[in-house]
Amino acid sequence: MKTEAINKSIYDITVKAKDGSEVSMEKYRGKVLLIVNTATMCGFAKQLGSLQDIHDRFGGKGFELLAFPSNQFANQEPRDGDEISDFCKMNYGVTFNFFDKIRVNGEGASPLFIYLQEAAPGLLGSKSVKWNFTKFLINKNGIPVKRYSPMTPPEKIIPDIVKLIEKNEL
Template identity: 45%
Template sequence: MAIFDYKVKTASGLTTTLEKYKGKVILIVNTATKCSFTPQLTDLQKLQEKYGEQGFQILAFPSNQFADQEPLKDGEIAEFCAIKHGVNFPIFKKIDVRGDNAHPLFTYLSEQKPFDGFNLNHPVSKLLMSILNNRYPHYLVGDSIKWNFTKFLIDREGNVIERYESTAEPYEMEPAIEGLLEEAGI
C-alpha cells in the first residue's frame, strides 16, 4: 500500500485520500499547538512558501498523545496555526499517531523509516529526553512516533525517503527537499 491509498479526514471531518498529492514531494508532520516545538510551524510555512510552486506540499496531522499538548478542537487548531504561524498548508483531523489506535498512515510511515534517534545538540533535546525517560519510557521502545513534530519526507511516487524527529529543525530538511524536487526536473 502506498501513502496515496490511505484514507484521512479533513479538519471538517470529510474523508479523503492523499491521492491528490501524487506527483508532489510531501512532508507529513504530526503537530500540536502547545508544544516546545510548535514554533516549527512558522518555519514549516516558510518551506511551503519557498518550495510550494515547485511541487512541494506539507500535510499536518495534529495529535494529543504527547503530554496533552493538543487540547484544541480541529477547527480551533487550524485557526491557531493560521493566526499565530501564518500556516496555509492542510491541517487534517486530530488523530493518534502511535499505539493501538494509531492511524494506519502513521503506522506505515514508522515502518518505512524506523526511529534513528534525536538530534542531541538541539536546545530542547535534554528536556525531551528527560521527559521521555522519566514519564514515558515506553515511548522510546520500537519505531513508533516518539513526540510531536516528527516529520516524514516522501518523494513524488509516494516512497518514504527520510524521517526527521522533533529535534530536527525545518531548515535542516532543505537539501533533501531540493534534491527530490530537482530529481523530477522541475
C-alpha cells in the same frame, strides 16, 4: 495491521480532513510531501513558522506540507478542527494543510502513521513516533525516504526537499 499497512502504497491510504471528510492520499501523487505530527502547546510549536516558510518557498513547485495534529504526547493539543488551524494561522501565519486530529501510535493509530513508521523507521530502527513534530519526507513516487526527529529544525530539511523536487533522489 502493521504488515497490512506496509504492503500498501501511501496512495491507498485515506485520511480525514479537519472537517471530517475523507481525503485520499492519491490526491498528492507526484508531489514531494513533508508530513508532520503537530501540537500547538508543544515546545516545538515554534517550528510552525519555519514549516510555513518551507511551504511558501516550495508550495506550487510539486511540494505539499501536511500537518496532522495529535494530542498523544502530554496532552499538548487540546484544540480541535478549526481551532487548531485558526490558532496556527493567527500565531504563525500558517496556510498549509491541517488534517483532523489523530493518534500516531498504539491502538487507534492512523493508518498513515502506521505506514510511515514501518517504511521510515527512526533512530536505531525504532518504529513509534517519540514526540510531536516528527517529520517524514516522501518522494514523488510516494515512498518515504527519511524521518526527522522533533529536534530537527525544518530549515535543515530544505536541501533534501530540493533534491527530491529537482531529481527525485535523496
